Amino acid sequence: MPKRGMEPIRQLQFIEATVEIIHEEGLHGTTLSRVAKRAGTSPGLVAHYFGDKAGLLHATFRHLAKALGTEFRDHLARVKGPHQRLRAVIDANFAESQSSPAVVSAWLAFWGQVNHRPELARVQRVVTNRLKSNLLFSLRELVPAEDADQIASGLAVMIDGLWLRAMLRTGGLNVAEARGMARDYLEMQLRTREPETLDA
Amino acid sequence: MPKRGMEPIRQLQFIEATVEIIHEEGLHGTTLSRVAKRAGTSPGLVAHYFGDKAGLLHATFRHLAKALGTEFRDHLARVKGPHQRLRAVIDANFAESQSSPAVVSAWLAFWGQVNHRPELARVQRVVTNRLKSNLLFSLRELVPAEDADQIASGLAVMIDGLWLRAMLRTGGLNVAEARGMARDYLEMQLRTREPETLDA
Amino acid sequence: MPKRGMEPIRQLQFIEATVEIIHEEGLHGTTLSRVAKRAGTSPGLVAHYFGDKAGLLHATFRHLAKALGTEFRDHLARVKGPHQRLRAVIDANFAESQSSPAVVSAWLAFWGQVNHRPELARVQRVVTNRLKSNLLFSLRELVPAEDADQIASGLAVMIDGLWLRAMLRTGGLNVAEARGMARDYLEMQLRTREPETLDA
Amino acid sequence: MPKRGMEPIRQLQFIEATVEIIHEEGLHGTTLSRVAKRAGTSPGLVAHYFGDKAGLLHATFRHLAKALGTEFRDHLARVKGPHQRLRAVIDANFAESQSSPAVVSAWLAFWGQVNHRPELARVQRVVTNRLKSNLLFSLRELVPAEDADQIASGLAVMIDGLWLRAMLRTGGLNVAEARGMARDYLEMQLRTREPETLDA
DNA sequence: TATGAATGAGGATTCATTCAT
DNA sequence: AATGAATGAATCCTCATTCAT
Numbered sequence: 001m002p003k004r005g006m007e008p009i010r011q012l013q014f015i016e017a018t019v020e021i022i023h024e025e026g027l028h029g030t031t032l033s034r035v036a037k038r039a040g041t042s043p044g045l046v047a048h049y050f051g052d053k054a055g056l057l058h059a060t061f062r063h064l065a066k067a068l069g070t071e072f073r074d075h076l077a078r079v080k081g082p083h084q085r086l087r088a089v090i091d092a093n094f095a096e097s098q099s100s101p102a103v104v105s106a107w108l109a110f111w112g113q114v115n116h117r118p119e120l121a122r123v124q125r126v127v128t129n130r131l132k133s134n135l136l137f138s139l140r141e142l143v144p145a146e147d148a149d150q151i152a153s154g155l156a157v158m159i160d161g162l163w164l165r166a167m168l169r170t171g172g173l174n175v176a177e178a179r180g181m182a183r184d185y186l187e188m189q190l191r192t193r194e195p196e197t198l199d200a
Numbered sequence: 201m202p203k204r205g206m207e208p209i210r211q212l213q214f215i216e217a218t219v220e221i222i223h224e225e226g227l228h229g230t231t232l233s234r235v236a237k238r239a240g241t242s243p244g245l246v247a248h249y250f251g252d253k254a255g256l257l258h259a260t261f262r263h264l265a266k267a268l269g270t271e272f273r274d275h276l277a278r279v280k281g282p283h284q285r286l287r288a289v290i291d292a293n294f295a296e297s298q299s300s301p302a303v304v305s306a307w308l309a310f311w312g313q314v315n316h317r318p319e320l321a322r323v324q325r326v327v328t329n330r331l332k333s334n335l336l337f338s339l340r341e342l343v344p345a346e347d348a349d350q351i352a353s354g355l356a357v358m359i360d361g362l363w364l365r366a367m368l369r370t371g372g373l374n375v376a377e378a379r380g381m382a383r384d385y386l387e388m389q390l391r392t393r394e395p396e397t398l399d400a
Numbered sequence: 401m402p403k404r405g406m407e408p409i410r411q412l413q414f415i416e417a418t419v420e421i422i423h424e425e426g427l428h429g430t431t432l433s434r435v436a437k438r439a440g441t442s443p444g445l446v447a448h449y450f451g452d453k454a455g456l457l458h459a460t461f462r463h464l465a466k467a468l469g470t471e472f473r474d475h476l477a478r479v480k481g482p483h484q485r486l487r488a489v490i491d492a493n494f495a496e497s498q499s500s501p502a503v504v505s506a507w508l509a510f511w512g513q514v515n516h517r518p519e520l521a522r523v524q525r526v527v528t529n530r531l532k533s534n535l536l537f538s539l540r541e542l543v544p545a546e547d548a549d550q551i552a553s554g555l556a557v558m559i560d561g562l563w564l565r566a567m568l569r570t571g572g573l574n575v576a577e578a579r580g581m582a583r584d585y586l587e588m589q590l591r592t593r594e595p596e597t598l599d600a
Numbered sequence: 601m602p603k604r605g606m607e608p609i610r611q612l613q614f615i616e617a618t619v620e621i622i623h624e625e626g627l628h629g630t631t632l633s634r635v636a637k638r639a640g641t642s643p644g645l646v647a648h649y650f651g652d653k654a655g656l657l658h659a660t661f662r663h664l665a666k667a668l669g670t671e672f673r674d675h676l677a678r679v680k681g682p683h684q685r686l687r688a689v690i691d692a693n694f695a696e697s698q699s700s701p702a703v704v705s706a707w708l709a710f711w712g713q714v715n716h717r718p719e720l721a722r723v724q725r726v727v728t729n730r731l732k733s734n735l736l737f738s739l740r741e742l743v744p745a746e747d748a749d750q751i752a753s754g755l756a757v758m759i760d761g762l763w764l765r766a767m768l769r770t771g772g773l774n775v776a777e778a779r780g781m782a783r784d785y786l787e788m789q790l791r792t793r794e795p796e797t798l799d800a
Numbered sequence: 801t802a803t804g805a806a807t808g809a810g811g812a813t814t815c816a817t818t819c820a821t
Numbered sequence: 822a823a824t825g826a827a828t829g830a831a832t833c834c835t836c837a838t839t840c841a842t
Contacts (some may be wrong), residue, residue, distance in 0.1 A: 026316035042824050111311035116226035161361025168314050202805030242807050402826030426716035442828050451641050512712035516626035561761025642803045
């Protein structure tokens with residue numbers, strides 16, 4: 001039943017199906033026929049939209065990265081001033097769209113591939129840099145450049161660690177707690193470095 | 201060319217080969233024949249020593265976890281007092297044996313499996329708990345119980361994040377820097393919470 | 401070279417190939433690649449149509465059982481009265497379609513599996529019951545119920561024994577002789593139990 | 601722990617283990633390591649005693665055939681006269697040693713191989729001929745040669761059919777009933793052909 | 801005589817991919 | 822645009838067999 005203008009709809013169907021299957025079966029169990037079945041289509045159609053399996057995974061990873069970027073933009077659009085912006089960046093990282101178990105599983109699965117697939121490494125680099133520059137932009141308004149760099153690095157590491165914990169589910173950590181820890185880290189750092197400022 | 205008493209030698213050969221191949225080819229490219237070839241034996245021998253592929257991976261993961269545990273013990277054996285012990289725990293996590301690219305790749309690959317393989321989840325839980333209790337033991341001598349808990353959690357998360365960064369190689373982080381960041385985090389926390397103590 | 405609507409054609413090709421290979425190589429030598437080659441396709445296609453090897457064997461056994469059932473129906477459709485019907489049942493069991501060496505080999509091979517594969521046991525039970533009830537239906541018109549039961553059992557056993565002999569080819573028995581012996585057995589039994597009837 | 605004079609003990613251990621494993625796992629599941637384990641030894645030892653797997657199976661089949669022959673001899677040794685001898689032959693075929701489920705499974709498994717392994721065909725031919733000549737010897741004292749031949753053939757077929765039924769377990773037949781049916785068949789045949797004789 | 805280490809061929813099965821429809 | 826038939830390579834695993842001890 002071919003229809004016109006299906007391209008964006010189909011692509012999204014496939015990508016969402018891929019994320020779900022990765023979560024349920026692991027990356028190793030993520031086969032094209034399972035994904036196709038979940039997407040309600042046939043396996044052969046993947047070639048039409050993504051070329052091959054690698055193309056599908058690449059598109060899925062980019063989709064996740066883009067969704068995270070959208071969260072950044074949305075959270076930042078609502079606030080003003082460096083302190084609120086920093087908090088917005090943290091919140092964006094633990095937003096609902098990024099915290100569903102399936103999405104989190106997919107991120108972890110992709111991380112395992114980053115060192116073996118250049119196209120995924122590129123995506124990851126963009127994600128890492130975007131977070132860092134978002135943090136730096138606000139931090140530089142509050143502390144000296146060198147301190148800003150240190151805090152940004154530390155906070156980025158903290159956020160990654162919190163994601164990892166959430167994924168491995170061995171730390172008994174939920175999203176709210178994770179967000180809280182990231183905020184505490186930031187506040188502690190700022191308190192140490194800008195003692196004279198009256199904070200919001 | 202069968203010889204007696206090969207069991208421990210062969211097992212170690214297989215495990216080391218597995219770590220190397222995971223690093224070079226990714227978990228997906230880690231086939232029994234590649235591992236066997238690297239170990240200098242035939243693929244059929246895996247069954248003899250590990251039952252099947254899952255058994256080999258399980259044994260490899262346990263081996264990594266055990267090696268990390270050995271680092272803890274060794275580092276802790278050389279020092280005295282809570283401050284030195286905390287530093288020893290951090291150093292153990294970034295010891296050489298745990299920082300080779302191959303080992304680090306293997307850890308990441310296994311993390312991607314933890315949610316889909318109960319036997320790996322068990323290993324990971326042991327690793328997580330061991331780190332936490334090692335940190336807590338020393339922290340409780342320095343700060344109130346509640347604070348100790350918070351610091352231990354934060355430091356554990358930080359260490360995981362640093363590992364992840366080191367693995368993804370997108371943060372431009374080396375081992376020495378990672379260790380430095382973990383130490384900084386710890387010191388900052390202690391400074392905040394035990395202001396009256398004269399620290400070493 | 402994929403074509404639409406191949407399902408029934410392919411399935412029959414596979415089943416016939418399976419029977420031939422069982423005859424030529426034994427059940428142990430019946431590998432999927434040999435069957436696929438004989439059927440003119442690739443081994444992977446078995447999964448598409450039968451799931452796995454067990455599915456193929458099950459389907460083959462059911463096919464044999466069904467073919468035997470068809471012989472019953474055809475032979476019975478042409479005759480009238482209990483005597484003719486009983487003879488028809490015997491003839492059906494030794495009809496050409498059931499007597500080719502390949503078919504006979506396949507039956508024996510399956511019998512060897514019946515006690516280890518429940519799905520095959522079910523098929524065999526159907527075959528056994530069908531023969532018995534076919535015999536009973538006619539016999540009850542000729543002799544008392546109890547006698548009918550005994551004769552049906554005895555004749556069914558005789559038929560099985562004759563098949564086995566034909567298969568093992570150690571008795572120097574051909575199909576015509578086998579059929580003759582089954583008929584003799586039946587007639588002797590009837591003569592003993594219904595002396596007053598004038599037989600056809 | 602090598603010992604002297606183990607040969608006959610070991611061989612019997614292996615053969616009995618083989619029969620058991622065939623019963624439990626089917627001929628297809630009868631691997632040398634399973635047999636060896638059951639026999640309490642190591643797989644490599646099979647080569648020492650039987651050359652290879654085919655040798656083990658051949659020896660096992662010969663063992664079964666020999667055991668059946670022993671039953672004949674024992675049952676025949678105790679009786680006198682053609683009628684008693686015929687009954688003894690029947691009883692031998694359904695003696696306990698031949699009726700255990702394991703033994704019966706093994707016979708069926710071997711029958712499935714007879715057409716693909718000349719050395720097994722030879723054994724089967726001996727078994728078939730021995731039964732026939734045993735029956736003929738006694739029958740010829742009771743009825744004309746031609747009748748004797750017919751009855752012997754029929755009875756042999758009947759016995760095979762009864763065995764098969766017992767194996768397939770789809771006829772709901774136990775050993776006692778089977779023996780009864782064979783006796784009935786014989787008596788009916790004799791009654792028909794030697795009406796003037798007063799039977800024992 | 802006995803073990804169990806080691807091999808390597810062979811089998812079932814899975815799966816990405818291609819292609820006729 | 823979409824299907825699903827078909828392929829064949831690749832993988833895991835089993836197992837008979839050989840061999841050093």
